[in-house]
Amino acid sequence: MASRKETLVRRASRVRRQLKKVANGRARLSVHRTSKNIYAQIIDDVAGRTLAAASTLDTGLKSSLKTGADVAAAAAVGKLVAERAAAAGVKTVVFDRGAFLYHGRVKALAEAAREGGLEF
Template structure:
């Protein structure tokens, strides 16, 4: 029987494979959440480079947030990564939720990025 770690890894690979198939050259907005923080980065898979990133650990956000593990922090991270993506010249991305369900904090990152001006 597969462990939880193996199951999550396989699920993330399956989602990433599907995302790359529909990307059409657009970079992907990858989200990772832990029990204490949330991280987002925009990755150009054609060259394997991170174009923009943000997390609840950023000095710009850390003072304003009550905790890095709630929906408000996730929305703030989404807005910040969208702002940094605009500075890098990125406006269209594909959303990569990894092995996480599109719900709660992951959904808040996506909505915050859309409010910040990213299209996906």
């Protein structure tokens, strides 16, 4: 039986493989969450560089949050990454949830990014 880590890696690669088929050159909004924080970055896979990033560890955001591990923190990160993406000139992305289910903090981040102006 596969270990939990192997299962997560397989699921993340399956999601990314599907995203490559539909991306059409768009940047990828990648989400990673841990038990204490949540991270988001917009990646240009063609050039191989990060265009914008945000997390609950950002100095301005960390002081205003009660904890980095709740839905409110994820929503704040989503809004922040959308603002930074707009400053970098990115409007449309594909959403990469990685190995995480589209539920809870991941969903809150995605919805806040949409409200912030990102299209996916």
